[in-house]
Amino acid sequence: MKKTFLNPVLVVLLVSVGLVWMQGCKPKGTQSAVSGDAAAKAFVAPGKYDEFYNFVSGGFSGQMSVYGIPSGRLFRVIPVFSVDPEKGWGYSEETKPMLNTSNGFVPWDDLHHIALSVTGSEHDGRWVFGNANNTPRIARIDLKTFRTAEIIEIPNSAGNHSSPFITENSEYVVAGTRFSVPLGDKQDVPINTYKENFKGTVSFIGIDKTSGEMNIAFQILTPGINFDLARAGKGKSAGWFFFSCYNSEKANTLLEVNASQKDKDFIMAVNWKKAEEYAKAGKGVKKAVRYAHNKYDDNTHTATSSIINEVLVLDPKDCPDMIYFMPCPKSPHGCDTDPTGEYIVGSGKLAATIPVFSFTKIQAAITAKNYDGDYDGIPVLKYEAVLHGEVSKPGLGPLHTEFDANGNAYTSFFVSSEIVKWSVKDLKVLDRVPTYYSIGHLSVPGGPTKKPWGKYVIAYNKITKDRYLPTGPELTQSAQLYDISGDKMKLILDFPTIGEPHYAEAIPAEMIIKNSRKIFKLEENKHPYVAMGEGKTKVERKGNEVHVYMTSIRSHFTPDNIEGVKLGETVYFHVTNLEQDWDVPHGFAVKGANNAELLIMPGETQTLKWVPEKAGIFPMYCTDFCSALHQEMQGYIRVSPASANVPLTFSTGKTEADAVKETAPANK
């Protein structure tokens, strides 16, 4: 009877069931590691919400995008450093000052990194910061309005790459200069005097606890090297900041070769609490500079730009024990601290290992003065003395590292196009997955904080080649979502991104939803040209300018007929959106304007400047579909020659019959 149990038919059946199962879950062909239920894991049903907001840098678009995770759906592109005609950003009179700099109005930049505000090294959902890489600036975006609330320019800097990473209670965001440059009055020097004349700086930009307003608290003068990335410490290391540096060779040409000569560059460790004390104790020197500080006010609905002429600079010569260099193999890029604050992971772009430094050992080495000489007078700590260990042969071209809550690190590898998971404590590689292709940054929700939420790692890729339908020579860049809840990382979704994504952060949706602003209250509108109700609309001539105080509501503008404007005059349309209902913006456009549209949120006032160039009738209309009668939301403005005699008049809903009544009341 025992033989019945081994019935060959049954055995075959059991084996084939097993085979089917294996095939069902096995990776297949070029879809690579996509498992059978990947679609379900990333699927968020219509009408349902994503679990995380993902704030993603827009790279050379200059903007910041907002995606949902796990769906990869794009919700909003927040205009930051580049003009955005769709939203009137940089085109309306109110927003133009936001893009002012010491070089005048700059309509574009390159936004690389994201820093969400933190309290106790955990996300608090108040603000998100972004850096401008080209014309050095930092922006603060208010997560109530999802709009750029403030932009501050960084003086004594060139290429603000090492930015805007943030300290544990959002005391400071930082700005390390990518390029060293000549500072001060004498900037017109031969380029090959680099070693003598070029200097670096890292700036600490204070953040007001309540308003979020930024001010440059102090800058630290450094040798003429290049700063790449940075991270604040956490917990025990919270008073420190770590900056990766390259070009310790101080090359000024063909850096690809000339800045890759030495076996080791540096991670610079800054005791910022000490720097703060030095600044308070008057150890700094005030240097003459010029930089812009731009703020947007949600009550006046207007930005102001002011120019500041001075900055406090701390010279390490006068401030001992403030900064140290730690040797780090081959042009380190990422420089990331783990959730405990004990470990600092350096990623040498050209190195075959990932060095992990120990904060405890750094402190011990400093106390014991365990130095390996100095670099331009800055103590260099002994590599072996501060090293926790190296992850050996992890992959090619390590760039950035994020963490989960279980002691694991996830490092991106640009050259070998993969994410490698490894254990921080024992430095063992645990898993690796391919990315498509050439991953740069990566993000775990809460990954840079003390409290990672984990669940996913998102890869931000530089190249997509064959992954999407081709669109000519330029292809989309992409993000890829991996499930990291199990031992093995699993690819579950590809999604395209705007511009080029660099760093990104993800935060649980509920921390943001509750603060998300719905409208601006009309009663709080303090715009100097607001029309508080249709009865307050008017058209006024002030010298060479014509100011139209206009209102919009579903579905008409008041006034919608304007006559008497003369060639040579400048017209300002100040449009107040009288709606007080969520999701009812109105748009405004006028034919031929060398400008853009306005997109006016409920309760807001925005201004379009228009200089007519010929006489005639110019239509204007609402651009944002607002109601069944949106198409009727239109009007005319008449422009006459400078010599004409047309009186300045305006109206809405006035018919020909009304006009006759008005002009000839006596005939009645």
Added chain:
Amino acid sequence: MKHKPFIAALFATAGLFLLTACGNEGVQKDEKPVDVQELTKDQPEIHGTEVKESDIKLGTPLDQAMVSAGKATYELKCQSCHKLTEEKLVGPGWKDVTKRRQPAWIMNMITNVDMMLEKDPEAQKLLELCLVRMPNQNITADEARKVLEFMRSNDGEK
């Protein structure tokens, strides 16, 4: 043949293993329902609760302070669409509205328009006529009551 149930059980176990192996592993999505209106109730956009007839007390003579506050709200938030005469603009003219409608109907139309357009046949008829949804203008019940006082004044009450 008496082993058949055992073998069947084996199959069932294998099947179960299959299901758990492919079905349960991996990321657990957070699919708890999110009530955005509830989460954002502290935001300035107000959606009123239903006003009952018994909540409203109409007095005579009219409270002139309320009339004038109601007029200010009218000028800021209502005038764009409603004339004080019988003439329809975007919405109906207000002349004699207090004679055509009950006070609670008027107040709900101001503070609670979504509910009215969903339930009230008269409100629905007006939407068919005007074709523009009466917008929520972020008016509190207290402000709406003052607007009602202003309407009574507009209709000739003293």
